[in-house]
Amino acid sequence: MNEISAQLSGRLGLGRPGLVQLGGRRRPEPPALVVVAHGSRDPRALATVRTLLDRVRALRPGLPVHLGHIELNAPLLTDTLADLDARGTTDAVLVPLLLARGYHVRRDIPEMAAAARVRTRVATPLGPHPLLVETLHTRLVEAGWRTDLTEAERRRSAVVLAAAGSRDPDSAVDTRRTARLLAQRLGVLVVPAYASTAAPAVPEALRTLAARGRDRVAVASCFTAPGRFATECADAAPWIASAPLGTHPAMADLLLHRYDQAREADGRSNAA
Template identity: 35%
Template sequence: MNPPALLLVGHGTRDAVGAEAFRAFVAQLDAAEPGLAVGGGFIELSPPPLADAVAAMVDGGVRHFAAVPLVLVSAGHAKGDIPAALAREERRHPGTSFAYGRPLGPHPKLLQVLERRLDEALAGADRADTTVLLVGRGSTDPDANAEVFKAARLLWEGRGLAGVETAFVSLAQPSVPAGLDRCRALGARRVVVLPYFLFPGVLPDRVRDQAHEWAAAHDTEVRCADVIGPEPELAELVMERYRESLRGDLRMNCDSCVYRIKLPGFEDRVGRPQQPHHHPDDPGHTHGPHGHEPHPHEPHAPHGEGHPHAPAR
């Protein structure tokens, strides 16, 4: 009997290079795992939509899937949109089943890659004189933002850096310029801006542009590192998440989930129902034509049904 297929689920990006990087990573894993069916799709913005990816694999004989969200933190997409979309696909394809893995970070394997990206940017410069600004996407989910701070602290420990600060490129504070201001106020001689993103895209480009703009107006040395990329450690971590989902060993953290716990300012999120986040090309999509402007993310469709942290009803 064949093992459940590995289904990688990405958010999607308007950046063609970033979308191709995701597709190339799926192909890379497929080639590296000859005894395993591997596919992948996006919940919005980029082809192939998740619905098409699942349909193609079902047409190829796949009936059981283990889905791994190719995201770094447990924000709204991982907690709500993706599991709801998987539930929709299970209804569309009777006889199929979907296990769901957990997001990727923070994890020591990713920290290894981040450290490598840091050293590439330093090019031999002294770590002791270097402050790192780790920049995440940003979310209105405080739990997701806290995970970025945790990754920053883990990166700081034991690596001989002057310090590691945290910033976000959207939806949360501090912003990239504010994070650089903080590094400078703390006496940073050199700052490496380290994007906490898997692949290239619109937001990593924005991080770089904002860092360069800030550097041009200040006398602090600023260097920009690359994104994580399709490194061997990333492939190993995805396979680890795949195996976890098969064992049911997910160990998700519900202690600070806004969909279970009344956190200050987020009380209205507890127990809210949810619906899948439709891809523009997917039947029933309600956001307009494929060329529509980006709609606001988080908060968007409410979360609850199909969400692994949702309270039982």
């Protein structure tokens, strides 16, 4: 009986809050939100992303939320978009679960979207943004970072912001901006460093800080989920290393914020 009721509610639009107006007229469905993750061979990454999407659904009931990967995991973004088309969905906003601009945001995702029959627009990546910094701060505190440092302790302390790295110079620009925002929040020096491709590497940044007398250095993991890069950077930490950003509530808020921004920008361009 419950299953039949659910099916009937779905057909009538009663199970999708906000789709039925007074007088029985239906409002158009909002564009689907497609969260675009990179993909990872580490099974913890996929589990983390799925839990994060459940948080997003809980925050915005009635919003169709889907997952697509650039590589390594199913469903691939191309398959997600093809499935949306088969279901009759005509409109989607793609939000990269990425923390800075780079090749994936500039090329891979737009090219996959262009091949789809569904109308799409690609939102801004998650960083830099204060909600991202809020998550980084929380993870550091969870790892043991004290928020009541004396002035002398601040001069000895620092944080290495460990990010994936990219050959795209815009990626480094975004990571440096995130580092500055985190430094303002913590009141200590924050140095961006990278797991691959870009310089400085995390161990190099740690050695440089140690040579400058910074003997209380934490590694802030600027990765969305557990994986090889996050593990390698944490292993290099001389003191504490924070956990990946994961399913922090601010991450779900940030995904919806980027979705809303993309919709508003699209509305302005259509009105122009």
